[in-house]
Amino acid sequence: MCSVNSSVGCNPAIMFPYTGYAPRFGTWNFTVEHRFGPNTLVRAAYEGSSGVHLFASREILDATPTSDLKLGSMLLQSIGSVLGTPAGNAAGIHLPFASFPTSLSVSQALTQFPQYYGVDESNDSDMSGHSTFHALELSVEHHMSHGLWVQASYTWAKTIDNTEGGNPALAIFEGNGGGNSSQDEYDRRADKAVSNSDIPQRVVISYVYNFPVGRGRHFLSNTNAVANAVLGGWRVTGIQQYQSGVPIVVYSGQTTGLRGQGQERANVISSLPLKNPAWTGDPNAIGSNGQKIPYINPAAFARPPEFTFGNSPAFFGNLRNPGILNEDISLAKDFFLMSEQRKLTIQANWFNAFNRTIFGGPNSTVESAAFGTLSGQVTPVSVAGREIQFMLRLTF
Numbered sequence: 001m002c003s004v005n006s007s008v009g010c011n012p013a014i015m016f017p018y019t020g021y022a023p024r025f026g027t028w029n030f031t032v033e034h035r036f037g038p039n040t041l042v043r044a045a046y047e048g049s050s051g052v053h054l055f056a057s058r059e060i061l062d063a064t065p066t067s068d069l070k071l072g073s074m075l076l077q078s079i080g081s082v083l084g085t086p087a088g089n090a091a092g093i094h095l096p097f098a099s100f101p102t103s104l105s106v107s108q109a110l111t112q113f114p115q116y117y118g119v120d121e122s123n124d125s126d127m128s129g130h131s132t133f134h135a136l137e138l139s140v141e142h143h144m145s146h147g148l149w150v151q152a153s154y155t156w157a158k159t160i161d162n163t164e165g166g167n168p169a170l171a172i173f174e175g176n177g178g179g180n181s182s183q184d185e186y187d188r189r190a191d192k193a194v195s196n197s198d199i200p201q202r203v204v205i206s207y208v209y210n211f212p213v214g215r216g217r218h219f220l221s222n223t224n225a226v227a228n229a230v231l232g233g234w235r236v237t238g239i240q241q242y243q244s245g246v247p248i249v250v251y252s253g254q255t256t257g258l259r260g261q262g263q264e265r266a267n268v269i270s271s272l273p274l275k276n277p278a279w280t281g282d283p284n285a286i287g288s289n290g291q292k293i294p295y296i297n298p299a300a301f302a303r304p305p306e307f308t309f310g311n312s313p314a315f316f317g318n319l320r321n322p323g324i325l326n327e328d329i330s331l332a333k334d335f336f337l338m339s340e341q342r343k344l345t346i347q348a349n350w351f352n353a354f355n356r357t358i359f360g361g362p363n364s365t366v367e368s369a370a371f372g373t374l375s376g377q378v379t380p381v382s383v384a385g386r387e388i389q390f391m392l393r394l395t396f
Helices: 067-075 087-089 225-231
Strands: 024-036 038-053 130-143 148-161 203-211 232-241 318-319 324-339 340-349 387-395
Touching: 067 087
Parallel strands: none
Antiparallel strands: 024 038, 038 130, 130 148, 148 203, 203 232, 232 324, 324 340, 340 387
């Protein structure tokens, strides 16, 4: 018998009425294009989507009702210590059933399943997640002419959801601290916020440019073989990417006193800037107090009072990790060996050409002595430290 009277605790599982629903997505879009001359195409597009019945795993079935927070510290006391007392009588405290152990807490007694230490959901049964996505995409493409090819795009987007996926193998929005549980089981609306994968702005520029120097080109078209070998036929290619950082969630180590609630979020003071006005861009900069200058403004956040929930959102749309800036550039030249079918290519590649540093997220626990500070950097495949590569290739 899996109950509070068992010598060994165990958690029974429950299936929701919507268990087994398949996640569903609806998408819609439209595009407008216009060509300027024979080589340039401009495009504007809108794209939207909505997902329902997404994996969530956020139901907390044995949570004490939030309305009982008014009992304060009594929630943490054993029910036997308050039964029959004036305070206990005033609060209406009583045994949920005759054999309920009096050594257990008042918080346990007030759950909707007080006879169990915990209630588990069956695997992937919580399908209460939903999401919306909207994006405006602007792009221009200039086909190769006069030695130049360019494709540039700008995307403004917003993703909102109330889950980051209940199972990492199945999740759609997992990542960047995803999967954090509901703060308050009885206020799931408070989980709705910008997604942890929300990237509001992104710019990508790709290009190829053949320098107009050398035989058959605008400058030095009739030059000698030696000058042409040194100066002619060079081309530069590049991909440049710039995007906003992902949103931040600020946690607190405070406990509500309620049984079964998820990790609590910090209180936010809305009149103050969330990003530290004193932030210099250098994570190792030292302030007047002799400590590292934090990225997050410590004055804008506070530990919630006992027996309350934090008022900050699941993720901040206006407080984000540092953005990503990256440039990959190549310089190359072909040497034709007696025919156009045989050529020798020399090429130099600069990955992360300007050696951009992409910082990781800050410490986001409000009680931590290091709260708000950046302690490391991220190096995704496209944004490692600067790398220079030289290549020699023979084609025949």
